[in-house]
Amino acid sequence: MTEPNDENEMHEVSRLRFDCPHCGSFMKVRTSKTHLPEYRELYLHCTNEFKCGYRCKAALSVSETLAPSYCPNPDVDIKPSPWLMRRLGLEAQGQIRLGEFLPPKKESQQ
Ligand SMILES: [Zn+2]
Structure with a gap:
C-alpha cells in the first residue's frame, strides 16, 4: 500500500465526495499521483469493503x-x-x- 508523502495533501483529497458506482457507498482515496500541475490520478476504494470491494482509478483535471x-x-x-x-x-x-x-x-x- 502506497501512502501520500504529505499527510495534509491526503486530507485535502479525502474531502472530495465520490460514491461507489456499484453500491453507492463512499469511496475512499487511497493514493493519488500527479504528473502535471492541473491533472491528478486518484486510486479509489469502496468503503463497503466486504460486501462490494470495488476499486478504481479516477482522473481529476482542472x-x-x-x-x-x-x-x-x-x-x-x-x-x-x-x-x-x-x-x-x-x-x-x-x-x-x-x-x-x-x-x-x-x-x-x-
Ligand atoms: Zn461499492
Missing part, C-alpha cells in the same frame, strides 16, 4: 479558470471560463472593474 491566480505559474496554461472572458471583455471596454479577480498591477510612477 478544466477552466474562474479567477486568475495572484501568483500565476508560467508553466500552467488553463483556458479562462466563458464567464471570465465576458468579464475581461467588459473590463477592457471600461464598463466594469475586475480588481478583485485580477493580480494587482505593479505600482506605476505617478
Whole structure:
C-alpha cells in the first residue's frame, strides 16, 4: 500500500465526495499521483469493503479558470471560463472593474 508523502495533501483529497458506482457507498482515496500541475490520478476504494470491494482509478483535471491566480505559474496554461472572458471583455471596454479577480498591477510612477 502506497501512502501520500504529505499527510495534509491526503486530507485535502479525502474531502472530495465520490460514491461507489456499484453500491453507492463512499469511496475512499487511497493514493493519488500527479504528473502535471492541473491533472491528478486518484486510486479509489469502496468503503463497503466486504460486501462490494470495488476499486478504481479516477482522473481529476482542472478544466477552466474562474479567477486568475495572484501568483500565476508560467508553466500552467488553463483556458479562462466563458464567464471570465465576458468579464475581461467588459473590463477592457471600461464598463466594469475586475480588481478583485485580477493580480494587482505593479505600482506605476505617478
Ligand atoms: Zn461499492
